[in-house]
Amino acid sequence: MNEFIYPYDINLNLAHIQTKLAEKVIKKDLSSNIDKVVGVDVSFSRDERAVAAAVIIQVKNLTIIEESTKEVEISFPYIPGFLGFRESDAVISVLNDLKHDYDAIMINGHGILHPRGFGLASQVGLFLDKPTIGVAKRLIVGNLKKGDESSDRSVLLHNKISGALVNGYYVSVGHKISLKKAVNLVKETSIFKTPEPIIKSHILATQTYKKIIKQ
DNA sequence: GCGACAG
DNA sequence: ATCTTGTCGC
Numbered sequence: 001m002n003e004f005i006y007p008y009d010i011n012l013n014l015a016h017i018q019t020k021l022a023e024k025v026i027k028k029d030l031s032s033n034i035d036k037v038v039g040v041d042v043s044f045s046r047d048e049r050a051v052a053a054a055v056i057i058q059v060k061n062l063t064i065i066e067e068s069t070k071e072v073e074i075s076f077p078y079i080p081g082f083l084g085f086r087e088s089d090a091v092i093s094v095l096n097d098l099k100h101d102y103d104a105i106m107i108n109g110h111g112i113l114h115p116r117g118f119g120l121a122s123q124v125g126l127f128l129d130k131p132t133i134g135v136a137k138r139l140i141v142g143n144l145k146k147g148d149e150s151s152d153r154s155v156l157l158h159n160k161i162s163g164a165l166v167n168g169y170y171v172s173v174g175h176k177i178s179l180k181k182a183v184n185l186v187k188e189t190s191i192f193k194t195p196e197p198i199i200k201s202h203i204l205a206t207q208t209y210k211k212i213i214k215q
Numbered sequence: 216g217c218g219a220c221a222g
Numbered sequence: 223a224t225c226t227t228g229t230c231g232c
Contacts, residue, residue: 042222045224078223080220087222109221119221140221170221206223 014082015116022117024126026176031131034103034185035059039197040124041108042072042090043205049213050074052094053205056102057197059188064200069208070094080140081115084123091124104131104177104185106197111182113163113172115141125175132174133182134163135198139170167193 036056044050052072056065072090076082091107110119111134119140125132142162145154153165163172164183171186173179189195194202 043223044222050223078222080222083221114221134221136221138221140219 011079011082014085018082018084018114018116018118021126022112022122025112025117025122025173027112027173027178028176029131029178029181030176031103034131034181036065036100036102037104037106037185037189037197038095038098038102039106039195039199039201040091040095041198041201041205042074042087043202043209044074045209045213048074050090051205051209051213052090053201053208054094054098055197055200055204056098056100057189057200059185062189062191062196066098066100067200067204068094068097069204070097071212083109084118084120087120088123088127091120092127095124095128102130104133105174106133106135106185106189106195107174108135108198108202110134110136110140110163110170111172111174113139113142113157113170117157117162119172119174121172121174129176131176133177133185134170134172134174135186135195136170136172137168142170166190169194 038056040054053069076086107121111121121132121134142157154161
């Protein structure tokens with residue numbers, strides 16, 4: 001079953017929506033300091049049942065402030081470039097259950113480092129009107145810029161810097177944050193290779209999924 | 216036409 | 223993403 005053969009006209013419409021919404025993405029810092037960041041991830045199998053997990057972490061000492069999980073329904077297939085339509089509802093749903101507030105959201109997936117500048121992280125950020133950061137293991141678009149000045153390398157998209165490579169992860173602006181601050185936050189929250197908000201939410205989602213769904 | 220393609 | 227045990231290596 002090839003997910004790539006989703007009705008072409010639907011893809012065109014959704015692609016157009018992404019292109020239009022990408023214009024609304026804010027790529028600079030508006031808020032003050034980011035003290036608390038929440039990581040979110042979704043775990044699922046081949047069916048429509050999935051588990052979304054969120055973990056709020058204090059940036060200062062990387063302690064966990066709150067955790068939340070939620071069983072959700074996934075109805076949209078995985079199509080590269082359209083991950084937002086598959087996972088954003090689940091992500092937003094688990095975030096809405098949190099009691100504590102947070103200053104930024106770290107998401108598994110790209111922000112503006114996307115074919116139409118509107119990845120999952122941007123979609124969630126725009127919808128919730130919150131600062132979001134995209135963190136992904138692999139590129140879907142873009143080229144690594146050679147001749148790096150720091151230890152990190154930049155990722156070029158349409159001849160402009162749209163992301164950065166940090167500890168093997170591609171970081172990009174989701175919404176309402178600068179790339180510089182996004183990169184700093186990823187570094188600040190990294191003890192090991194993977195940023196704490198990302199790995200904590202991933203593990204929580206996976207374990208909860210196995211517990212309540214896979215039984 | 217061929218290959219690539221976040222999770 | 224997920225299906226899956228042992229196993230190679232720092």
